[in-house]
Structure formats: C-alpha cells, structure tokens
Amino acid sequence: MSNKPRYLADSERARVLEFQEMIHYSPRYSDDEYEYRHVMLPKPMLKVIPQDYFNQETGTLRILSEEEWRGLGITQSLGWVHYETHAPEPHILLFKRPINFGQ
Template sequence: MSTPEEMGIDMSRRNPSPRPLTDGERARLEEYIEAIHYSTRYNDDEYEYRHVQLPKAMLKAIPADYHDKNKGTLKLLWEEEWRAMGITQSLGWEHYEVHEPEPHILLFKRPLNYQPS
C-alpha cells in the first residue's frame, strides 16, 4: 500500500493531523451532502483518478482551518476530514489536489488495482 508521500502528495498542504469536525460544523454541512457530485473514474498507468465536485455554497460552510488562505482553496484533506464532510468513496482514495480555478472541485487518486490491507 502506498503512503501519501509515495503518491506525491504535498503533506505541507494538509493540517498537521486530521482535525475532526464538531457536531455543529457537521450539521452545517448536512444540507449539501446530497448535492455532492462524483466523476467517473479514469486512470493512467499508475493511478486511478476521480474528482469530487462540492456545491459551491458548501465551501462557505466548511471550517476556516480546512482552507488554505494562501491559495484560496481548501487544504489537502485527510481521509477523516473529507469523510466527515460527507464525501463517500471506497477505500484507498487520497485527496491530492484542488482545481484552483474551481476550488469546489477536489481531485483524488489511488493506486491502480488498490486492495485494502
């Protein structure tokens, strides 16, 4: 199983450790969960990819310390963080980038033929 570092994920763009949502923060995100859009999967020789499109209004409800003020996007999220926000995917996906022109689009990847340990 690949580590985030082995997958080329810039760990400096994440919170130092996963920051759980409070019950109140989670409640503010609930109304947006049904409107999250998941792309079909696509791949290269090493990874499979997908993008997750959050409702634009959802960005304002996400806690400030999930945002990268320098880039004007979300930080790269730990699995615990994106799952707590209501993103649901099978195991092995890593949030590796935010589409800066459209900061509500989160890019995910995982090794091809990923098998949970």
C-alpha cells in the same frame, strides 16, 4: 500545519451534511499507475466549511486527510487520497488511488 486531522464539531458537521446529497462524483479515469476521480462540492457548501480547512494563501481547500474529507460527507470506497484542489474551481477536489488497490 500538523498532520493530525481536524475533526468537525457537531454543529459544523450538521451544516456541511445538509449539502451531502448534492456532492457529485466523476467517473473514474486512469493512467498506468493510478485511477482518478474528481469530487465536486456544491459551491454554497464552501461557505459552511470551517476556515481552517482552507489554504489561507490560495483560498482553496487544503489537502484533506481521509478523516476530514469523509467528515465533510464525501463517500468513496477505501484507498482514495485527496491530492489536489483545482485552484480555478475551488469546489473541485481531485482524488487518486493506485490502479490495483484492493487486488
């Protein structure tokens, strides 16, 4: 798959943004290198996210570019990278950024 972000069409964006107020952001936690947080999408939102945002083998969301996850209505400060999707709970996206980002 190309690294070019797949932007949502206006009609797709309108459907996913209906869920924006229900997105939950975990508190940040960290190790020596990164700070982390997980973002929990409301489960019904998965039904309106376009199929090409998913990994067809696992059924979970693929790793999304910043433009893609922001297009879904996820709002966070700069520097966060989507690095994993929690397979048993596909509505949970895991993010990280360097612990000293922006300093």
